[in-house]
Amino acid sequence: MTKSLRVKTSKFIDETYKISFKFNRKTYYGYKGDTLASALLANNIHLVGRSFKYHRPRGIMTAGSEEPNAIVQLHDNTSRTEPNVRATEIEIYEGLEASSQNCWPNVNFDIGGINNFLSPILPAGFYYKTFMWPASFWEKYEYFIRKSAGLGKSPTKPDPDIYEHKYIHCDVLVIGAGISGIMAAKTAAKNGFKTLLVDEKPYLGGSTIYQNSEHFKINNQISSSWLDKEINEIKKFENLEIKIRTSVAAFHGYNFLLARESLTDHLPVNQRANKIRHRLLKIRSKKVINATGSLERPLIFNNNDRPGILLSSAIDKYANFYGVACGEKNVLFTNNDSAYETAINLNQKGINIEAVIDNREEVDSKLVKETENNKIRVYKGYTVVDTSGYKKINNVSIMQLSKDGEKAIGSKISINCDCLGISGGWTPAVHLFTQSGGKLKFREEDKVFIPNKYSSDQISIGSCNGEFTLDEILSSAPKILKEFLNIKKTDYENLEVNSSFNKSKRNIWLLPSDKVLGKTKSFVDYQNDATAKDIKLALREGFRSIEHVKRYTTTGMGTDQGKLGNMHALGIVSETAGSKMGELGTTTFRPPYTPLTFGTIVGRNVGEYFDVFRKTPIHDWHVKNKAEFENVGQWKRAWYYPKNGEGMHDAVQRESKAARDSAGILDASTLGKIDIQGTDASEFLNRVYTNAWSKLSIGKCRYGLMLNEDGMVYDDGVTTRLEENHYIMTTTTGGAATVLSKLEDYLQTEWPELDVYLTSVTDHYATVSVCGPNSKKIISQVIPDLNLSDESFPHMSFKNAKIGNIKCKVMRISFTGEHSYEINVQASFGKAVWEKCMEVGKKFNITPYGTETMHLLRAEKGFIIVGQDTDATMTPIDLQMDWIVSKKKYDFIGKRSLYRSDTIREDRKQLVGLLTENPNEILEEGAQIVADINKSPVEMLGHVTSSYYSPNLKKSIALGVVKGGKNMMGQKLIIPMENKQINVTVADPVFLDKENKRLNA
């Protein structure tokens, strides 16, 4: 097993630097420069994992980010574990531990492999079709299906790594540092453009950099030497930034791109601490040059998925770049000239080629001839009809292709091998181009989609633009670059290029076998085990759209997004359905191009930075006094203050009782506050609130209800007239920002003639609310100069005052129904005023209460909370708040909607009080309300919106919305719960102090 397949020193591999790593708990060695895939191949390991559905043994297929099969779990059971990592991309480092996925107990003996033998009964849509019936059994099936689904294991421990985001602005972004990208970057940089060149690989030069063939020369130099010099030159430009290991994930509109720069993944784990692992680059570039290259296509034939079957170009790269032979008895299977490049290169390195099988009957290009001259047997007009070898290929069977390419004819020839290279031509990597909104066109002669219409200032060059040969690339690049960058000259005019590549190709999407299709397994999507048979089945079952076929068969839905086989799926669909490929279109290319970890996406926004939160100026006091907090909007609000190990219920009962018996104190700083000034301020309030404002005198406060134009309650709060043309509006805590923008919207767009100015002053003030029968006594000591008599300072009025030198605005308003004051001071004095109130209030047992007690106290009074008792379907009439809707005003926002045919229905859900038969039974908020439990189906009349146990009334109280509830006073209803039914009676929503005596107590 551990026989070394290193063939020849490569300049990209440092053989003096030996690295040990573990694969499936066994130690192996590789060299610096190896990927996990190349190191495994050097150790003669092909079998890396098991396929998703049939658990078939799978090996390394490619040498790049398009890899579908060789995906591994890194560092299993550690906090750095990562699933679905492509072995072809991970650079090995000392201590690397990788393991196979989707197999149990191990990759060599996998119980799930039985699915392979069951495959005749596991067609496309098997799960959809089978587990539909009987429906009630789904819960039983689900457990087993979920258990067998999925590839790797996601980490369960916190991620120890650091990630960050960075913005980059540049003139020209070049994506891909192959030969085209290098030329583009140099040209842009030389002409003064601020240029960024990125490539997903850890080196520059793409596939040309290891191309040492005499058949490809530029100005009489071997192409890799020529490119090497170019790369050395571009490194000198100060206005050119080069980022390797940087994969562009997404190309959005307006040339906005996301790229992941990988910074530590190639380092030993013990060298990663305190370093940034990935940087998500947010790139805005004036111009973008796509030089993303192309991906070699596989060929679709029977049993084309065995370990040891690789893309021909991958075998070439493993030999030339990594110095690794993928096998000792290699066979190549092709429909174009690319495989001959591989054959010649391998032959030069002394790697044995048993045969080349070519679909084409008549081929006599230079490369083919040289291959034959090297005594390599070439079978022309043949196809592979089957392969064998369970865990590694050991044999291919070939037959002649009929003239029309639809049948395998003649006698079968068997060739022993341990590696099969396949080449089905090339597919331009147009993923990013299409993500950006670009439109493709189909080039019939070689069956490729190439860029056609661009959605932004960008261009494609090289093989991603459908130019596959060196001479094509070098002759078109200067022209394209000059036009795109609007420059006169490039360094690449009149280059002398020798390229022996012949472009002829015999494209057959699905190659025939001597067996009928139903007996074959010709994989189109390797990762998801979708076969040609499945695609044809989907078409027989009536699926026509390529997007539907994709979802039904799961073709292209793996972590590799079907980079290899999607074109074949399209080809098979178009052939079977008789539609033209150009008209059929493609499935949608979606970001990211290769998967991103969540860490990269969230960057630094983790832990306490996950979301911003706002603290009131009194926050520290609440923390010190052991408050529990609740999130309201972005605010942290004190929820309740547990004492001596109290739970929430006991704390809230104690706080509520204290507030009504003596005095309570609440931090109300979070309420939204909008300063309104201007000569039309009163008129403006008239238009935005349902009630009238013109006659509110200076120094008085008024409660207002704000609607949306559709008549539904939007926000509420108290607004105070400070001066003739100066108001201060309070809004709900969560609604502050949206109310301000709504008001601005109307002011700027509908009523620009109004002289009104709005300023958010929420953060400017701290608000301390003191309530209860002893509040007056407390305030009189906190602010001794203020006359608190009911005559001078009645309910719903406002006074300017001073606490020592601190200016304050005091409002006598109440959300609890108690005699109550709100002191507003400059935010920085908030804590001092709070502490003063606490100190003075001590002898009155002043009790700090949080939002929960506030909710209970207001519910006793039947005051609504917008967003809890309302849900954007409640009009003021539904809330039984007709009293606040002005009949006299000609217009206000939402008025017309209050008498639409729908809003005047009598059977709308209306807010009512609910009392339980058993006064100790507390309803659950959200519980459904019904009248007749025996009716089928049971009619839902509404639901409970607020529910509490009132310590002051010594009974359970609730608010709820009930269809036609307004006319159901005293009627009995039922709240069905899981194990019981609760009987309730519809009641007046005002439970306490209907006469409002306590306000002036």
Place this chain on the structure above:
Amino acid sequence: MFLINCPYCGEREQSEFKAGGEAHIVRPKQPTELSDDQWAEYLFMRKNIKGIQFERWVHTHGCRKWFNVVRDTSNDIIKAVYKMGEKPPPNK
């Protein structure tokens, strides 16, 4: 992500803005005079065009000003930007 040329601040990232739906829907001066159907027309009916669309945007994390944008919804290219109250450019 778009780049939007705020008529007051200049070119900024889309993340600074909020879209506010179709432009040039004037709030009726006398809503009480309207039938239910006429009011519903104003209240609910919005176009969803593939192509040139006139829409409102607000520079939320900037000057807080509302303005109008002419955008081709098929490719998101912004053809024109103009202030509230200004005459819209001719369609196309």
